[in-house]
Amino acid sequence: MKSYTADTLFDGKNFMLEGSSIQVDNSGRIISFNQPENCQPIHCEGLLMPGMINAHCHLELSHLKNKFTQHTGLISFLKSVMSTRHEVEESHRIMAIVDAEQRMLERGIVAVGDICNGLSTAETKAKARMHYHSFVECVGLNEDRVPEIMQHAFTLQSTFQKTHAASLVLHAPYSVSKLLMESINKESSNSIHSIHNQESAEENRLFQEARGEFVPFIEGITGKPYSAKLRGSSSLQAYFPLLSNPQQHLLVHNTFCAEEDIDFLHAHKQNIFFCLCPNANMFIENRLPLVTLFLQKDCRIVIGTDSLASNYDLCLFSEIEVLRTNFPEVDLSVWLHAACLQGAKALNMENHLGSFELGKKPGVVQWINWNKKDKAKVAVLEKA
Numbered sequence: 001m002k003s004y005t006a007d008t009l010f011d012g013k014n015f016m017l018e019g020s021s022i023q024v025d026n027s028g029r030i031i032s033f034n035q036p037e038n039c040q041p042i043h044c045e046g047l048l049m050p051g052m053i054n055a056h057c058h059l060e061l062s063h064l065k066n067k068f069t070q071h072t073g074l075i076s077f078l079k080s081v082m083s084t085r086h087e088v089e090e091s092h093r094i095m096a097i098v099d100a101e102q103r104m105l106e107r108g109i110v111a112v113g114d115i116c117n118g119l120s121t122a123e124t125k126a127k128a129r130m131h132y133h134s135f136v137e138c139v140g141l142n143e144d145r146v147p148e149i150m151q152h153a154f155t156l157q158s159t160f161q162k163t164h165a166a167s168l169v170l171h172a173p174y175s176v177s178k179l180l181m182e183s184i185n186k187e188s189s190n191s192i193h194s195i196h197n198q199e200s201a202e203e204n205r206l207f208q209e210a211r212g213e214f215v216p217f218i219e220g221i222t223g224k225p226y227s228a229k230l231r232g233s234s235s236l237q238a239y240f241p242l243l244s245n246p247q248q249h250l251l252v253h254n255t256f257c258a259e260e261d262i263d264f265l266h267a268h269k270q271n272i273f274f275c276l277c278p279n280a281n282m283f284i285e286n287r288l289p290l291v292t293l294f295l296q297k298d299c300r301i302v303i304g305t306d307s308l309a310s311n312y313d314l315c316l317f318s319e320i321e322v323l324r325t326n327f328p329e330v331d332l333s334v335w336l337h338a339a340c341l342q343g344a345k346a347l348n349m350e351n352h353l354g355s356f357e358l359g360k361k362p363g364v365v366q367w368i369n370w371n372k373k374d375k376a377k378v379a380v381l382e383k384a
């Protein structure tokens, strides 16, 4: 048994009362609070908190670190990823995955919602050094290929499911056919769906006006003139009604998600989490979502790093730093809640991760210099 206390403790949702302590058993499971008489508490410098949840990552793209330039816009970024993602030996790709996982562990991340197009991450994930939910990503604009895409996705899903939860998801509204959306929806009862949502202004324009930079991009892929099957006053409002089955939704990026879109989602009353990836947003579009509006409207916020193709690190402290700098009026507890308990809820892991609660084994992370502007100094005291 061990007992921890610090100047400041955060329980996954709120700051704890001054002088609080937590007691964990030898495996790191929380067995009591504020019982220092059972075991002399270790006093830690800085802030103690549960392990963090990276709600959106693409571990399989880790080898693309430092390969692309910033601020090129989404379409140019997508073209770069599509043309270079396969230019690598599998052994090199796996090495980059292992290094990226190690980095996340060192930065206090205990669980990841990870997008997968192949099985490169399967071996690393099977070692269970951290918790995973694999989102098997389906992409494809050609309706004739839907059976083949679904078959491939089922194969990946069943492999991942041998060691952890996995669900089938769509890449983005502009990169899938209507038939593929319907097929994924059919397979999504009781599962978590994740989608890259409104990452660029051009995405909205495509669904509003059937015009803009996505049209030649799509025509270049399909080899056919673009014909819009879905129209709406925004991308989200055009596609979201087709995704009625998932038990919960993770909308990722939301860089161009407007007030009307949030109101539209609230009217649907579905279980929705908005995932912020601030470093990736700055890297690709050089812009952040309307974060203050999401908070005013009581949206549930989680945080992701996205991949090393569009980020320099896989560290949620670095994401929080961007949010703290750009939204100084927001209390730190909001971001920590997003990175801890809310993230665990988004990945259906709240029964064992995300907060200091009796019986959970959420990991214990020390943020040594939390009240300074410097790069976060972090120590992992207990594993999840």
Ligand SMILES: [Zn+2]
Binding pocket: 056, 057, 058, 115, 196, 252, 306, 307
């Ligand atoms: Zn992504």
